[in-house]
Amino acid sequence: MSDxxxxxTGPSEPAFxxxxxxxxxxxxxxxxxxxxxxxxxxxxALWGVVVFGFPALAxxxxxxxxxxxxxxxxxxLLKSRTSLRDGSAFCTGLLMAMTxxxxxxxxxxxxxxxxxxxxxxxIFGGLGYNLxxxxxxxxxxxxxxxxxxxxxxxxxAAPWLSNVDAMTTATPLGALRERGIEAAMSVMGGxxxxxxxxxxxxxxxxxxxxxxxxxxxGGAFLLTKRIITPTIPLAVVAGVVLTTAASGHxxxxxxxxxxxxxxxFMATDYVTSPSTRNGQIAFGLLIGALTGVIRLYGxxxxxxxxxxxxxxxxxxxxxxxxxxxRPVFAGSPS
Amino acid sequence: MTFERIExxxxxxxxxxxxxxxxxxxxxxxxxxSPLPPEVWLPLVQHLGEPATPLVKKGDxxxxxxxxADGGATGAPLHATISGKVKPIDKxxxxxxxxxxxxxxxxxxxxxxEFPEDPDWRTLSREEMLERIREAGIVGxxxxxxxxxxxxxxxxxxxxxxxxxxxxxxxxxxxxxxRLMLEEPLAxxxxxxxxARLIGVKRVLVGIEADKMPAVESLRAAAKEVPLGEQTxxxxxxxxxxxxxxxxQLVTALTGRVIPPRSLPSAVGVLVQNVATAxxxxxxxxxxxxxxxxxxxxxxxxxxxxxxxRVPIGTLLQALVDxxxxxxxxxxxxxxxxxMMGRALPRLDLPVIxxxxxxxxxxxxxxxxxxxGPCIQCGRCLESCPLGLEPDQVSIRVEAGKVLDTDPYxxxxxxxxxxxxYVCPSGRPLLQFMQVAKSALRRAIEVKVKV
Numbered sequence: 040m041s042d043x044x045x046x047x048t049g050p051s052e053p054a055f056x057x058x059x060x061x062x063x064x065x066x067x068x069x070x071x072x073x074x075x076x077x078x079x080x081x082x083x084a085l086w087g088v089v090v091f092g093f094p095a096l097a098x099x100x101x102x103x104x105x106x107x108x109x110x111x112x113x114x115x116l117l118k119s120r121t122s123l124r125d126g127s128a129f130c131t132g133l134l135m136a137m138t139x140x141x142x143x144x145x146x147x148x149x150x151x152x153x154x155x156x157x158x159x160x161x162i163f164g165g166l167g168y169n170l171x172x173x174x175x176x177x178x179x180x181x182x183x184x185x186x187x188x189x190x191x192x193x194x195x196a197a198p199w200l201s202n203v204d205a206m207t208t209a210t211p212l213g214a215l216r217e218r219g220i221e222a223a224m225s226v227m228g229g230x231x232x233x234x235x236x237x238x239x240x241x242x243x244x245x246x247x248x249x250x251x252x253x254x255x256x257g258g259a260f261l262l263t264k265r266i267i268t269p270t271i272p273l274a275v276v277a278g279v280v281l282t283t284a285a286s287g288h289x290x291x292x293x294x295x296x297x298x299x300x301x302x303x304f305m306a307t308d309y310v311t312s313p314s315t316r317n318g319q320i321a322f323g324l325l326i327g328a329l330t331g332v333i334r335l336y337g338x339x340x341x342x343x344x345x346x347x348x349x350x351x352x353x354x355x356x357x358x359x360x361x362x363x364x365r366p367v368f369a370g371s372p373s
Numbered sequence: 374m375t376f377e378r379i380e381x382x383x384x385x386x387x388x389x390x391x392x393x394x395x396x397x398x399x400x401x402x403x404x405x406x407s408p409l410p411p412e413v414w415l416p417l418v419q420h421l422g423e424p425a426t427p428l429v430k431k432g433d434x435x436x437x438x439x440x441x442a443d444g445g446a447t448g449a450p451l452h453a454t455i456s457g458k459v460k461p462i463d464k465x466x467x468x469x470x471x472x473x474x475x476x477x478x479x480x481x482x483x484x485x486x487e488f489p490e491d492p493d494w495r496t497l498s499r500e501e502m503l504e505r506i507r508e509a510g511i512v513g514x515x516x517x518x519x520x521x522x523x524x525x526x527x528x529x530x531x532x533x534x535x536x537x538x539x540x541x542x543x544x545x546x547x548x549x550x551x552r553l554m555l556e557e558p559l560a561x562x563x564x565x566x567x568x569a570r571l572i573g574v575k576r577v578l579v580g581i582e583a584d585k586m587p588a589v590e591s592l593r594a595a596a597k598e599v600p601l602g603e604q605t606x607x608x609x610x611x612x613x614x615x616x617x618x619x620x621x622q623l624v625t626a627l628t629g630r631v632i633p634p635r636s637l638p639s640a641v642g643v644l645v646q647n648v649a650t651a652x653x654x655x656x657x658x659x660x661x662x663x664x665x666x667x668x669x670x671x672x673x674x675x676x677x678x679x680x681x682x683r684v685p686i687g688t689l690l691q692a693l694v695d696x697x698x699x700x701x702x703x704x705x706x707x708x709x710x711x712x713m714m715g716r717a718l719p720r721l722d723l724p725v726i727x728x729x730x731x732x733x734x735x736x737x738x739x740x741x742x743x744x745x746g747p748c749i750q751c752g753r754c755l756e757s758c759p760l761g762l763e764p765d766q767v768s769i770r771v772e773a774g775k776v777l778d779t780d781p782y783x784x785x786x787x788x789x790x791x792x793x794x795y796v797c798p799s800g801r802p803l804l805q806f807m808q809v810a811k812s813a814l815r816r817a818i819e820v821k822v823k824v
Contacts, residue, residue: 054720055707056739059805061791062712063391063545064740067798069749121746167747167799314752314765365761365783366385366631 069166072266073126077133079257080304084137086253087246090196090228091141095246099136101145102177105152106132113161121166131155134174137247137300138344139181140192147185151177171351172311175344182344193243196228196236210244211237211295212340215288223291237294248297258303267307270316271323275302275343278327286335298330301343311351318354318361326350381583383612384622385631387759389792391545391615391713393584397679398548398672403556406684406696411480413455413687414465414724415441416473420518422448427476433459437685438486438663440508441476449510449520449727452663454685456482468709468723469716475724478687488660502571502658509657510664510727515539515618515647516710518728521654524644525571531639536569537627540581540588540648541611541618544711547731549668550648552681554581554588558595561648564655566604568646575604578627579648582617583610615713616790620645622759634760634786649730667725671697675704675734684725691721693732700734708733713791746799754793754803760786764793768806776813784810785818 088096110128114121121127132152139148155177163169182189195208208226215223224233227242236242240250248254261267276298283292292298306312306326313322326346333342417424425442435441435453442451457480465475497505507522527533538561542550554561569577581589589608596606611617611626621632623645630641638645646654649668656662667686672679677698684693690707694700708715709729717739754764762783770779784807793803 055718056705056742057717057719058706058739058741059802060708060712060714060716061795061804062706062708062715062717062733062735062739063795064800065389065391065796067753067796068800069746069798072751072798120744125746165747167749309749309751312750314750314755363755363758363761363763364386365634366625366759 069127070125073130075261075264075266076304077126077130079260080130080133080137080247081257083240083250083253083257083300084133084247086240086250087137087141090240090249091194091246094145094194095141097145098139098141098143098148098246099133101148102136102139102152103129103132105149106135106156106177107152109153109156109161113157113165117161117165119165125166127166128156131160131173131177134247134304135177138174138178138245138297140189141194141246142192143181143185143188147181147188150184151181154180167310169310170354171348172305172308175305175348178344179348195226196241196243196249208243210340211242211291212334215291216334216340220288220291223288223295234290234294242295244295245297245300248300251294251299254299254303258299261303261307267303268316268319270319271306271312272302274320274323275306275327275330278324278329279331280327282328282331283335292331292334296334296341297343301326301330301347305343305347306350311354313354313357313361315358315361315363318357321361322350322353322357325353379583379610381612382580382609382626383614383617384625384759386761387757387792388614388616388622389757389795390613391795393613394546394672395548395551395584397546398670398681399551399585401548401552401679401681403549403552403668403681403683406682406688406692409455409480409483410685410688410692412689413478413480413685414475414689415451415454415478415687416465416467416470416475416724416726417442417451418467418470418473419451419727420449420512420520422520422523424448424474425451427462429459429476431459431461434481435459435478436484436486438488438665440663444507444510444520447520447523449512449522450508450663451476452510452665453478454665454687455480456484466720466723468718468726468729488656488662490660494659497658499571502567505657505661506654509653509662511650511653511657512664512727513647514649514653514667514727514730516714516728516730518726521646521650524646525568527572527639527644528637532642533572533574533639533644534576534642535628535644536565536572536574536577537623537638537643537645538565538577538579538648538651539618539620539623539645540579540585540592541623542585543582543613543615543618544713544715544731545615546672546733547670547711548672549670549681549730551585551588553649553652553668554585555591557652558591559598560652560655562592562595562599562606562651563659564651564653565646565648566599566601566606567658568644568651568654569604572644574644577604577606579606579608580611580617580623580627581608582613584613586610615792616759619759619788619790621788664727667727667729669693669725669729670731671734672731673708673733674736675700675706677701686727687724689721690718690723690725690732693725694721694734701736703736704734705737706733706735706739708735713795714789740794740800741802743800745797745801748801749799751798753796753798757792757796759790759792760788762787762807764803764807767810768801768803771806771809776810777817779810780814780818784808785814787811
């Protein structure tokens, strides 16, 4: 027994992987998060195709193609570690298309997708480094480049229901601004009361903004998966309520614009929103208030796109002002 | 039927909820390793403090329990954990250091020194208790392995009014503390009360995560059987939330007090000891029995038969794996300790050291193997950090080569629980970025530990 049976004593090749801890990981990954967002958006986007027909589908495909193509090229040029599979470029293309009028030419949407990725994402350094929401930068680029198509490319909702030919019309908020509340109510399509039509999405508008119910369902999905928290959306809505309640058309402001698409899916973009809760409250309130102010006093019937872009500029400052709170020294022996 | 609402204690901010995997071993009683190891390696460096000085030489016959190395002024002594012949003192691989001079004992018998009960053990003076704890070579068995007699020697001026017994065992997979609380609750309670007496403290609080309610009941029942005198002994179930068992978090959970950065629990009047340490202390005080064995949970998907094993310190890890039926061929990673704060080991020809509380065999790729992506500023690391530090900001600055700009984001205060890396969806090694920043800042600024 005195002779040991174990003879290995000198250094030998590692038999196991040496890695830093922790040695387990939550199952959450960036690409899972991005594809979950895409899945949450899909029903509302497809509803846009249902009510506005093939032109809407062409816009969706054009925008996504532009975003994916330019992401592929810029990733190569930047020698980026990220890939198309992470779903972030798809998300940019999809989100931007959902903010566009259905009658916009598909090639314009394609250009917008390219602009969003190249000038709002890649030149800042790619995923994680952009200051502005790329989808909204793409939309702002299209507003500047194709103002007519961007403000008049609305088609009546579900012409197959009302037995009229697809025709251009105004959005409810556009009609409200130009001709008052009765005009706003008259542009709605669909079979139900105006409120029901607004909730379901029988009304002219951007491709992905019209169905409030499907957007809320997508938002609920992201909330239950804890991908987003309610903080920013609630603050945005609170900001809109505070600024538009006195106008007398609060219901229309809440249900007929791009509010839910923006509040649930754009203001909550991780990269372009503050990281702490208090910063997020300030950010959301700012977006909501700017949205209301632009709608009531600004030059556009819609406001959330620019509201978010303006608030994006505040994010570095908000992150600096609202840092995580460290537990404060407390208590001592009695 | 009515349900009693149990108020669970917990800490303030942060934390994560990894799968606990405790069912794999929670019901398995501790069994002594069999067969006994043919050889043990006892590194002269087991923990902080000066290396031990050998008291034996090649060819000596030693008996299990015999002191074989002296701990000096800051270390702890070492004891023979099996009976046999001392082989030449030689460098051997070490789990945390590359290679360390080790006393090697080749087993040739199974006898053990006798440690009869001291009839006067309840009435020992503080100095006598402290001396027995020191002579027993006891170190913190929760993982830090700081010599216990030093932790019990409070810094001058410290006012401590609460002794906390840490039975949280918040690391996934590990159930060795749970088993000890179920199987030897009396020794744990006695050991805790003795340590509290030693530092002149009346209030003893125990924190145990609520997935171990039988352990809560076990310690409560044991406390009724011992003479408490003026002392109080309260067991509090805590929320199952990692890192509940970290000193800072447990102190806050049980007392509401928050330890200032870079300070010890004594700054808020608390001393924390682990349950396994308490049991060892009890045996040292009552029987003068030294620390000879460790209870180790051997678990993980790579182990054929997960077990809770009592193993002589110095046993080679290979023997533990053999005692558990061997490992699956797809085992890729070997972890000493739990999966959150444990350390990856390269191979199985390494000895069990005093501070090791588990051995995990994991399969599949490690979290870092596919590389990592850029920070998407999701804020999950900020939410998960129990200290409110900012790993995202630290990581971005370290990546940009601006290591010394990271100070405002708190890396110096990081105690490396790993929650940030655990939650990062981009798979960023945030803890490592924190470590890089911490050591660079420590070199740049002289950071003194306040007490």
